Amino acid sequence: MSPMVSLRSLYKSFGQRPAIEDISLEIPEGEIFGLLGHNGAGKSTTFGIMLGMVAPSQGEAFIAGHSVQKSRSQALAGVGAIFETPSFYEYLSGWENLRFFVSLSGQDVPRREMEAAVQLVGLADRIGDPVKNYSHGMRQRLGLAQALVPRPRFILLDEPTDGLDPLGIREMRGMIRRLRDEFGITVMLSSHLLSEVEQLCDRVAILHRGKMVFCGKWKESPDLWQFTVEPQERAHEILSAHGLKLSRDLWSAPGEFDPAMVVEALVRAGVQVRGVQPVRQTLEDFYLETIRQ
Amino acid sequence: MTMFMRQLGGELRKLFARKRTYIGFAAFLGVELVVLGLLRLPKVQRGLVRLLEGAGYASSEYLSGLTLGLMIMLSTVFLLGALYLALVAGDVVSKEVEDGTLRMMLCRPASRGRILFLKFCACVIYTAVLTLYIALTALAAGYLHAGGGGLFVFAPTEGIFAIYEAGRGMGRIALGIPFLALSLCSITTIGFFFSCLKMKPAAATIVTLSVLFVDTILKNIPFFSGIRDWFLTAKMSAWALVFEYRIPWEVMMEQYAWLAALNVTLLVLGYLAFSSRDFKS
Numbered sequence: 034m035s036p037m038v039s040l041r042s043l044y045k046s047f048g049q050r051p052a053i054e055d056i057s058l059e060i061p062e063g064e065i066f067g068l069l070g071h072n073g074a075g076k077s078t079t080f081g082i083m084l085g086m087v088a089p090s091q092g093e094a095f096i097a098g099h100s101v102q103k104s105r106s107q108a109l110a111g112v113g114a115i116f117e118t119p120s121f122y123e124y125l126s127g128w129e130n131l132r133f134f135v136s137l138s139g140q141d142v143p144r145r146e147m148e149a150a151v152q153l154v155g156l157a158d159r160i161g162d163p164v165k166n167y168s169h170g171m172r173q174r175l176g177l178a179q180a181l182v183p184r185p186r187f188i189l190l191d192e193p194t195d196g197l198d199p200l201g202i203r204e205m206r207g208m209i210r211r212l213r214d215e216f217g218i219t220v221m222l223s224s225h226l227l228s229e230v231e232q233l234c235d236r237v238a239i240l241h242r243g244k245m246v247f248c249g250k251w252k253e254s255p256d257l258w259q260f261t262v263e264p265q266e267r268a269h270e271i272l273s274a275h276g277l278k279l280s281r282d283l284w285s286a287p288g289e290f291d292p293a294m295v296v297e298a299l300v301r302a303g304v305q306v307r308g309v310q311p312v313r314q315t316l317e318d319f320y321l322e323t324i325r326q
Numbered sequence: 327m328t329m330f331m332r333q334l335g336g337e338l339r340k341l342f343a344r345k346r347t348y349i350g351f352a353a354f355l356g357v358e359l360v361v362l363g364l365l366r367l368p369k370v371q372r373g374l375v376r377l378l379e380g381a382g383y384a385s386s387e388y389l390s391g392l393t394l395g396l397m398i399m400l401s402t403v404f405l406l407g408a409l410y411l412a413l414v415a416g417d418v419v420s421k422e423v424e425d426g427t428l429r430m431m432l433c434r435p436a437s438r439g440r441i442l443f444l445k446f447c448a449c450v451i452y453t454a455v456l457t458l459y460i461a462l463t464a465l466a467a468g469y470l471h472a473g474g475g476g477l478f479v480f481a482p483t484e485g486i487f488a489i490y491e492a493g494r495g496m497g498r499i500a501l502g503i504p505f506l507a508l509s510l511c512s513i514t515t516i517g518f519f520f521s522c523l524k525m526k527p528a529a530a531t532i533v534t535l536s537v538l539f540v541d542t543i544l545k546n547i548p549f550f551s552g553i554r555d556w557f558l559t560a561k562m563s564a565w566a567l568v569f570e571y572r573i574p575w576e577v578m579m580e581q582y583a584w585l586a587a588l589n590v591t592l593l594v595l596g597y598l599a600f601s602s603r604d605f606k607s
Binding site: 047077078081084085086087088105106107109110112113114115116117118119120121122124125129132133134136137138139141179180 | 329332333336339340343344345425426427429430431432433434435436437441602604605606
């Protein structure tokens with residue numbers, strides 16, 4: 034089965050400065066994929082290329098098998114998106130905004146489908162109000178509603194929880210899960226809230242200074258261990274000899290790591306072992322570690 | 327076609343739902359009333375009477391609602407029409423870029439060409455509605471003040487001095503309004519073109535007005551009288567030729583063909599500039 038999204042060797046420079054370099058990745062259907070990176074890492078440029086808003090200097094983006102650069106209308110026919118902060122016509126009502134943006138899909142969307150989207154995002158009570166009276170959270174919901182009509186196969190969310198309060202974040206997380214679980218929609222999102230990404234995403238890609246420094250299931254990354262040992266110099270030699278790598282006081286272990294065997298080797302070498310414990314690595318740890326490397 | 331009409335309806339809704347639109351329309355009415363007030367001043371009235379009676383016509387018959395209405399219309403279009411259209415057309419793309427709503431539109435499968443075409447069509451319709459509004463309110467103001475009667479047209483720069491009976495006068499005004507709207511579409515197109523470029527909405531409006539301003543000044547410099555017809559605002563004045571006794575259709579068509587060529591060129595250039603832009607904050 035062909036992937037829902039395929040980015041092939043994307044490269045984009047603004048003037049002399051490369052914004053992204055050689056970004057390639059694939060997202061299979063039904064996955065929730067996270068794109069991470071600092072501000073200016075190249076996330077928005079990547080999203081912009083995927084939506085045909087930014088022309089790549091090299092490479093091509095495919096959505097549902099169609100090239101965004103060569104047949105944009107077909108590629109975006111099944112795509113919903115919130116790209117950067119959702120903006121609306123303040124003087125129009127939420128419903129009028131929704132109707133206008135939906136009309137640009139080129140499809141004859143039944144009213145009940147729009148109403149269902151409004152219901153799903155929890156805006157039914159206020160959809161007739163002018164957008165100027167909406168809170169930030171309501172705008173985000175309206176942004177999501179417009180991205181869901183007509184029903185997309187792939188949805189791209191740029192910072193969907195940006196500016197939301199904790200309750201709003203939780204609701205948004207629930208909604209994103211529902212999109213995948215109930216409707217089978219493939220989701221790609223970017224967020225600075227790594228705990229959100231950690232809870233939502235099956236896989237992540239990390240961009241740093243325009244380059245993709247990681248792509249995969251971050252949970253499959255090497256386990257981390259904390260060794261409390263004395264003397265440290267000798268312990269370092271033994272641990273390194275067993276394939277462990279030190280970074281910031283923690284040791285990352287290779288796949289076939291057996292802690293009992295390593296402890297035995299340490300003791301045999303005269304190292305006093307006071308404690309050995311695995312450290313659960315959060316996505317934040319992993320992200321910062323990857324960026325640092 | 328139905329989809330296009332629906333999308334165009336959305337664009338028009340955006341233009342006509344803004345409070346600013348109605349403030350603008352109210353401003354036009356205000357300017358028309360000011361012009362009417364000025365035309366009622368005894369000094370101005372005496373000048374008009376002298377002009378008409380000097381040519382052997384009864385001022386009581388030709389200083390009518392039609393004549394005053396046409397005068398009000400011309401003054402209002404000159405004073406405010408260009409400014410307002412430059413403001414609307416200069417905003418139409420660049421303001422949406424600035425506000426981020428264009429980004430939302432571009433997330434949709436509609437092509438950039440289609441989005442631009444929709445916006446341009448909306449601007450042209452807006453121009454036509456505005457022209458009709460100015461004409462109707464000006465004529466209404468003229469009629470309310472002076473009542474019925476014949477039409478007297480005096481446009482020295484176009485070399486027009488004409489007198490018509492009420493019916494024919496009304497016919498000529500009715501014929502002139504669509505041509506005036508066509509002329510004003512050139513202002514709309516210039517504003518639209520600058521709006522497609524990477525510039526702030528205010529800059530697009532100012533540049534559009536500057537083009538018109540410079541064109542008008544150059545056109546009125548005596549040294550350039552020999553090439554007066556080359557200037558944009560001179561071509562835009564071609565609509566006034568409908569008030570000549572024998573309408574010079576060939577001259578009008580030539581002038582409007584020039585304007586059409588200019589408009590098409592600007593639209594194509596605007597489209598090319600817009601298509602090659604990256605949209606990312």
